[in-house]
Amino acid sequence: MDMTPAIDLSAFRHAAVPPRSNERFARPHLVRLPKGELVQTHDGRELRLRSIEPGDVDALKRQFRRLSPEDIRRRFLHAMGELPEPMAQRLCRLDPEIETAFVLMDETVKPAEMRGVGRIYVDLAANSAEFSVLVEHDWTRVGLGALLMQRLVDDCRRRGLGEIWGYVLLENRPMLQLCKELGFTRRLIPDEPGTAQISLQL
Ligand SMILES: CC(C)(COP(=O)(O)OP(=O)(O)OC[C@H]1O[C@@H](n2cnc3c(N)ncnc32)[C@H](O)[C@@H]1OP(=O)(O)O)[C@@H](O)C(=O)NCCC(=O)NCCS
Structure with missing residues (x-):
């Protein structure tokens, strides 16, 4: 469901000037306000941070096609040729x-x-949330992974959850380092030798 707030500009028309007849009987002109917020990378590039929407399917598929096999394996924990x-x-x-x-x-x-x-x-039963995060290669090392993780932690706190956790491959040094800096702790999973479970108590 699109929750975009919309503004009816007819409310801002100058009161003293009567609208033209074609405007008077026209349907109200609705202008969509931009959603989310603008954020800047450490090297000055601008992106919009917002919630994902049903209309993002094509952009998500295009992003997937730009990912390296390594990024895909690190994000989904197994190889995937296509989404x-x-x-x-x-x-x-x-x-x-x-x-x-x-x-x-x-x-x-x-x-x-x-x-x-x-x-x-x-x-809900465990009062915890599993996370995943992905930044495409050309946009890494400029603070975006940390930003996304921080927003997810904030969202878990807003929901009143006790823990945020995720699976990370042990060879995934960037993610392990990022999580360490954010205060996550790591434990090995006996059944999954190459994988760690990292978590933060909230
Ligand atoms: C892991 C990942 C999310 C990091 O995103 P990012 O946008 O590069 O992270 P940031 O720029 O916010 O980096 C924050 C910190 O993480 C650590 N870090 C990030 N990339 C690193 C790397 N290649 N080597 C070592 N440390 C790294 C650093 O401490 C960094 O701080 P610094 O840049 O001040 O040194 C990104 O590389 C990625 O999407 N990888 C593929 C998918 C994946 O592994 N997802 C995680 C499993 S769910």
């Missing part, structure tokens, strides 16, 4: 009760491209 359509649809259509997903959109290009995604999936 199946039902999965792309599913990733863009949230159940707000148990999911949050933030995207970083590059609006300097047309169509706008998705440069980063961070999401949580809440386990």
Whole structure:
């Protein structure tokens, strides 16, 4: 559901000037306000941070095609040649009760491209949320991973959850380092030798 607030500009028309007849009987002119907020990378590039929406499916699929096999394996914890359509649809259509997903959109290009995604999936019974995060390669090392993780932590706190956690491959040094800096702790999973579970108590 598109929750975009819209503003009816007819309310701002000068009261003393009667509208033209074609305007008087026209449907109200609705202008969409930009959603989310503008954020800057450490090297000065601008992106819009906002919630993911159903209309982001094509941008998500284009982003997937730009990822290296290594990025895909690190994000999804296994190899994937393509992003199946039902999965792309599913990733863009949230159940707000148990999911949050933030995207970083590059609006300097047309169509706008998705440069980063961070999401949580809440386990209500466990009072915790599993996270995942991805920043595409050309946009790494400029603070976006940390920004997305911080926003996910904030969202978990807003929801009153006790823990945020995720699986990270042990060879994924960038992510382990990022999480260490954010105060996450790591534990090994006996059944999954190459994987760690990292978590932050909230
Ligand atoms: C891991 C990932 C999210 C990091 O995103 P990022 O935008 O580069 O992270 P940031 O720029 O915010 O970096 C924050 C800190 O993380 C650490 N870090 C990030 N990349 C690093 C790297 N390549 N080597 C060592 N440390 C790294 C650094 O401490 C960095 O701080 P610094 O730049 O001040 O030194 C990104 O590389 C990525 O999407 N990888 C593929 C998918 C993935 O691994 N997802 C995680 C599993 S869910």
